[in-house]
Amino acid sequence: MWKRQVIFFIISPFVLIGCSLTEDADVGSVVEEEREEQEEVRAQAEAMEPPDEDQTIAEEFGIDEARIDQAYEDTNQAQETYPTGLTIPALDIDAPVIEVGQLENGQMGVPDNGEDVGWYEPGTQPGGAGNAVLAGHVDDRTGPAVFFDLGDLEPGDQVFVTGEDGEELEFIVDEMERYPFDDSPVEEIFGPSDEKQLNLITCTGVFNQENGTHEERLVVYTSLVEEEEEEPVLPVPTELTIQGDLLSWHSVRDEEIVGYRIYEIDADGEETHVGSVSQLERKSFLVNDQDTDYTVKAVDHFGNESDPAEEADA
CATH class of the missing domain: 2.40.260.10 (Sortase)
Known part of the structure; x- marks a missing residue:
């Protein structure tokens, strides 16, 4: 009986140590991934130009102009x-x-x-x-x-x-x-x-x-004579979260979506366009003021925007 206890106490610390090492490795991996993501987002933010309202959709989201032309051509052919x-x-x-x-x-x-x-x-x-x-x-x-x-x-x-x-x-x-x-x-x-x-x-x-x-x-x-067309209802980005100075969201799975616009919201509810992120880029953005509200809208080939994304529940 005593020997069993000794064996138990001898083995038990190794089991606990083994679990502890595994958890530490997992935590370390997560921390490293978050650090790499932060670095990638910061590099993306540093390379990002301030919003230019005179830009074309292709220029704003860094996509081929031919893609925009094709979208217009497809729409045009549908009306011919x-x-x-x-x-x-x-x-x-x-x-x-x-x-x-x-x-x-x-x-x-x-x-x-x-x-x-x-x-x-x-x-x-x-x-x-x-x-x-x-x-x-x-x-x-x-x-x-x-x-x-x-x-x-x-x-x-x-x-x-x-x-x-x-x-x-x-x-x-x-x-x-x-x-x-x-x-x-x-x-x-x-x-x-x-x-x-x-x-x-x-x-x-x-x-x-x-x-x-x-x-x-x-x-x-x-x-x-054209009938007034209702603006298309675009899918809204989801899982909008702010952690520290990192704003992130989930992408919209729709081939018409070319990117996202990030808006800063002031105390009066007025929105200011502060950045754009391509559909091909990481869906993250570094915010300037962590005490300010932000939202994100999906954008299609023609510049139409979705409703603003709402911050996900914690």
Whole structure:
């Protein structure tokens, strides 16, 4: 019995020492990881530029501009429509739309009859960002054609384009211009634009027998009527915590999110943007004042922000 006790007391300290060494090793490892994280965050903070409100989203979060362009292109394509019909109530026009291309001389092709309207297929589709162009004849050998009365349109008149899916896009007339047949502003009519434009073209003026065409071109500039879209509801960062001077949070798992903005909140609840962190970086930020409140918002490709993150319960 006594020997058992001796063995017990001899072995027991080694067991306790063994446990103690294991715990010390684990604590040491955790401390080392925290120290490395702090160093990484401090290095990230030192390299961080102060917020610049004139920066692009790509510049702010250090991502490829092509990624932002692709996001806009995807959104733009979702609003485009392949045109099959044109309706202009003020002129009692309801005409089919067909594809036309570019002629060998570089000019836009036109339908081979007076009833159809031609859509310049190499260019923008109606509804997309840019200048979509539709053209029709003012007359033909039998008399007035589809765009004979186009010059009677007035600013504010409606123009409707029907897509192959049956959906209609509404455009509003902005202005009309007449140009010499050989001196039209091609870039303005056909070129790129951030706006969603639809330009209607026809001939006008005296018919020049020598040149075989009318002396002027009439261009009706219209713009898309867009429904007000609700701002997207983005997922909110979670597990926002402040330990010492380290603010941290959990990332949002959403491919649309490109980064996070950190805001300082004053006593009146006013928010001041104090930093930005890319989705690819560690989700941490060194705060300047530990007695001040902070929050974090997720940001998508277009600069839309989520609701502010709330500090996690201790």
